Amino acid sequence: MKLYHILPICLSILIFSCKPNGQEQLNLSEGEQISYNIHIRPILSDNCFACHGPDANKREAGLRLDIAENAYAALKESPDKFGITPHDISQSELYKRIISDNPSELMPPPESNLKLTEEDIALIKKWIEQGAVYEPHWAFVAPKKIEVPQVKDEKWPKNEIDNFIWAKMNKLGLNPNDEAEKHELLKRVSLDLTGLPPTPEMIKDFEKDTSADAYEKIVDKIMDLPSFGEKMAVLWMDISRYSDSYGYQDDNIRTQWPYRDWVIHAFNKNLPYDQFITWQLAGDMLPNASKEQILATAFNRNHKYTEEGGVIDEEYRVEYILDKTNTFSKGILGITMECAQCHDHKYDPISQKNFYEMFAFFNNTPEKGYEGDVSQSKPAKTPILWIEKEDIDNLLTFINHQDSSKIMVSVMEELDTVRTTYILNRGLYDARTTPVGPNTPESIFSFSQNLPKNRLGLAQWTVDKNNPLTARVFVNLMWQEIFGRGIVKSTGDFGMQGDLPSHPELLDWLAVDFMDNGWDIKYLLKKIMTSATYMQSSKVTKKHLITDPDNIYLARSPRLRLPAENVRDLVLASSGLLVSEIGGPSVKPYQPEGLWEAATSGRGELKTYKQDMGEKLYRRGLYTFIKLTSPPPMPIIFDGSNRDQCEVNRGRTNTPLQALVMMNDPLVMEASRVLASQLTENYIEPQTAIEEAFKRILCREPNSKELDVLSGYFKEELERFNKDQASADDLLRVGEYPIIKEKINPNTGALMQVILAIYNLEEAITKI
Template identity: 75%
Template sequence: MNLQALIFAALILLFGSCSQDKQIELVIEKNEQISYNYHIRPILSDNCFACHGPDANKREAGLRLDIAENAYAALKENPNKFGIVPNSPSESEVYHRIISSDPNEMMPPPESNLKLSEYDIALIKRWIEQGAVYEPHWAFVPPRKVDPPKVKNKNWPNNEIDHFIWAKMDQRGLSPNPEAEKSALLKRISLDITGLPPSPELQKRFENDKSPEAYVKMIDYLLDQSAYGEKMATLWMDISRYADSYGYQDDNIRTQWPYRDWVIHAFNKNLPYDQFITWQLAGDMLPNANKEQILATAFNRNHKYTEEGGVIDEEYRVEYILDKTNTFSKGILGLTMECAHCHDHKYDPVSQKNYFELFAFFNNTPEKGYEGDVMQSKPAKTPILWIERNDIDQLLTFINHTDSSKIMVSVMEELKEPRKTYILDRGLYDAPTLPVNPNTPENVFPFGSKFPRNRLGLAQWTVDKNNPLTARVFVNLIWQEIFGRGIVKSTGDFGMQGDLPSHPELLDWLAVDFMENGWDIKRLVKQILSSSTYRQSSKVENKNLKVDPENIYLSRAPRLRLPAENIRDLVLSSSGLLVQEVGGPSVKPYQPEGLWEAATSGRGELKTYKQDKGEKLYRRGLYTFIKLTVPPPMPIIFDGSNRDQCEVNRGRTNTPLQALVMLNDPLVLEASRYLASQLLTQELKPNASIENAFIRVIGRKPNNKEIEILQSYYLEELSRFEKNIEAAISLTKLGESPISDELISPKLAAMTQVVTAIYNLEEAITKI
């Protein structure tokens, strides 16, 4: 509920319903300009567009309210009346219907179970009085860089971001939190930039640096680490729906992992975002394209493939092009264009014709729908990029491939003769109707004659600075990655049913600034992390909580549980088990027995799960093998993506299973034992070992109460294991990392339990 609605509700309670009209007039200030986009359209969209919106098949009474000329027109059933008459609510049939109490006249009708509030009605009335001015959808208007608003507290803002944030807070009577403690800030930026906790050595270095530039210097240091590219690649793997198998029934292995190595490399190299997108959409079509640029186009080929005998080739070929189209529209443009696959979009100005015009850009490839069953399976589908040893030694040096064998990757390639594309009736592969040519939705940004009508032209259109979506969508993704919620909450839907931006001027300012500064991703990340907004404490003040329970206006730093992959990374890194090797094929860590076997067809290389050994067990979560039909259980329990389609945001659930994983997962127990054994070899006293473990896992020194509780727990467990040596031996032998027989003891078992307890603190796997 926004502040205006809260004030309105308070007024109702205070004065009673007998004078509602006067109260509402108080809420809507006399000179307040009512915006169609920000005030009226959300009301109409939720209550009216189902029957009076873009979908002609569902439209009733011939009345369409999402377009001005239709809304102003005479009604079909009564030509003497008009839906909306600008400046005159009394002559507007829409207004009469929404204030009517007659069940036969009132809108929305009673059977819809929808009802406008008095506040909504007052807004519509005021909007009509002001001329009922329609506006283009905000996301389809090119972003504009306005001057940051002036603020009362000139000492708080650290950069332009803070001016926009403070202005919104001030409007709502909120005030920012003080800056977080130094240890919390270090852990926060380390997790946000690298996905790894800061080492004790890094903590000491930061704590001892008393210079005013210490914080910014640490950001620069972390951005230069290879782990930055791995952290950013995790986000992009969800968008590009990366997996290590084909999906569907047989679900055999494929080798798209060199594409993942390229994404890590691109982020670490700080490839500008416009190039990053261009190479992935059409790297093969660039002049004199090299193998790196072609490899980037594997982005388009990460979707599922069938290897089931008897399927219809054309049916699945069309399915693959649909996936490419939907991934592009959702992941890069932030639009739900898949809704127009079968019919005109019900809410956005995207017709089925528009959809298949976009589809046509991807429809000109020699890709097949079916290449044979699992018995003839190969780890890449046509068209294929072959990567040889000399490629890795010269151009593709970022690919982590230790042997001399060639690698196959599914990539893009253009047919010499364009394939004809048709609108498919109800989206059915075998029901072509009218032919269409490659094009983009006019309402977003006209394609015109500026670009060639092929994938390279589509890429150029996408990153053109006049495209209103691309930069907005990406800066919103990065904002979501850092704050847990985008400025536009519906990250994959910037269309008319998506959420309105909480800070529209800030979103536009960031988007334009991003483009003006060469689409520099590292600069964008540093810009956000350098702000006072980001550096606030996460302490929850009751006053601010009541006004803004969801923390939309960021009067505190959000407390966010780590992404699934980074929970694994934190456990490995803080324990000392992490193998910091970058890139390479995916690995198969511990997982419960029988999962693959219960879901497999019994054919192909992946019919049984063959757990890896040695260092492969201790790689980052980014490299965990993803079988589409049976995704790895630990990441899924912590809301990881199953990667069967493009995803731009993940949910954050809290379930008992998550606690069970942290208490019982073999990796957590092994990491606890490993860290405990490292501490015992230092021959420290128990309380010193406990403090050391706490610092490594939590990122700060424990207070006296915490030390007291953990030391008491250690003594309890030590007593228990001294009475049960077999239990101590069993616990300390968990996992495959080697351990010396001399270390196996009740002391090690007790310290292992203490470390496990620390890993199970909420603060351990939470960014605060």
């Protein structure tokens, strides 16, 4: 393609990608109604709310623009003037100021480096002329199921999701892709539900099954595998900021891993999401709470802890409660409440008082900011759940603990008397001002007087079907897990500064459907995965790139690199090295020598890095030991979370370091060596061995051109190693997995190089 052919395409993509909130260009007709939520609020939020929004302390001229009655009212400093006068731009100071030529009157002020576009000004003008109608923020209104849209092509939709997707796609002049090939669907489903590639046996069985419900059967089968819970747990470990150390200076080991075992177990037994949340927020407060329900509350205790001498106990105790509050608001409600720790939220209707009322729910635990002598580091902090061997044998059978020692887990507990909570001036632990009690923001959903004012009441408020956020946020998380981008792109921010949903009616329909079907997580995932939207091919056309380069409207299946943990899992599984043991303590795989020692001043077990041996080297990425002060390098290079705070989404970068890992990491090289050794044992012909390796890693047959290239590479490497036996010897000794002496030969070395090349194909670690 010539350069002058490429430039118009690139320009079109650039123009589209620069539009605010990822929304499509809206060519409004003369009589079309302007929407406050869609057209106006994003402009005001970005440019005006910092000085004329919810934060009373920063409000200028007494003008508040986020609430209609305030915007319509007479200005405090000029009673004869009004911020906005519906239907009359000549009497609306807002409009006069945004078109002013006088720098001292112009809004936003020139020194703010903010500037409205001509389109922004035209939208505000038209909105005022139409009556300046305000609307409640979409995310704070309980979701409702609207009637499913009708589509012209009634053959394409497989369920309701497709009707919503088609309706939006059709407006942009897009048509859906054809259905993906069978092998693509199987790999996609397996990676999405288990994080592992399908086994050769699964591939063979699925190819043979020509029944009409073959696809639905394989979805059900894969969803019932124990590895489903492991895949789902990766996301929840990010949200719950799980780690194996305390963080801060002088880092040391902690034993929160039984909580991870519980999360895997909960997903595998399909614990309804409302119970899943309730147990984690307040399992200890349920009537006759079991040890399993108490263990679930470790969710709240996964934050960092200091073990530094000389710290102020109350300062860090407050820090821990702040973390709990922010994790709850971001991970479960999808709201950035931490902005209100020091002052009223500048964009959302959440005051500092609201923040500390929420804080109060978590402020009644006997937890301490600092526990005694630094030299006596404990694997859990008060309050503690002790898990005995008897518990594991009878009640907590899902915990993978091989010896008879007790396990200590940090969990939640309530004080006998209520601790008073204060609004903290500027968020400082010792700057107490007004006392407040537990409550939730009215702007989201009022807290019923019938609910207890404690964490159990908070949990019941959270999973109330009238709560506008909880179901929406989780449905959006699952959509993001599958399609790489949520219906709301800003997964952790459903507030005023967050992105507008690309398909608001679909999000609401799914949220209500999810609740109506018992908060059933597997039901929700199956609904998405059996849609025609999900089953499309990932082929990209020129029209796709010009009209929807970010694939917001899903006229094709997205091509997504696997999450960091699943990159490791794919290598282990396809090579036959994977140890499929579920749960248990974290493990320490290969890591560059001296990394811990150079990066941190750990103590005790974490002073130096002691690599595990044997089967522990081949556990799934979920179980990799996470030291907060020096996170494992391979996951971080592939955009894994460092787990020092709640994370609801990860970036997907493409860097040279990732290529270097795939070419040089001891695990990838060892896996290539082990698979080569196995295949040379089972297949006499090199080409047959290459075909088998290709199928195991890429989950499809190679075409003739691919096979020719790989066979040619094999011959080149075989010739090289025949001339230089020492190089083959060195190459084949990488990794701890034992190798038979007879397999240390040029043939195995050449096949190893071919397999390593296959692992380095973009398709190998990409869901297509």
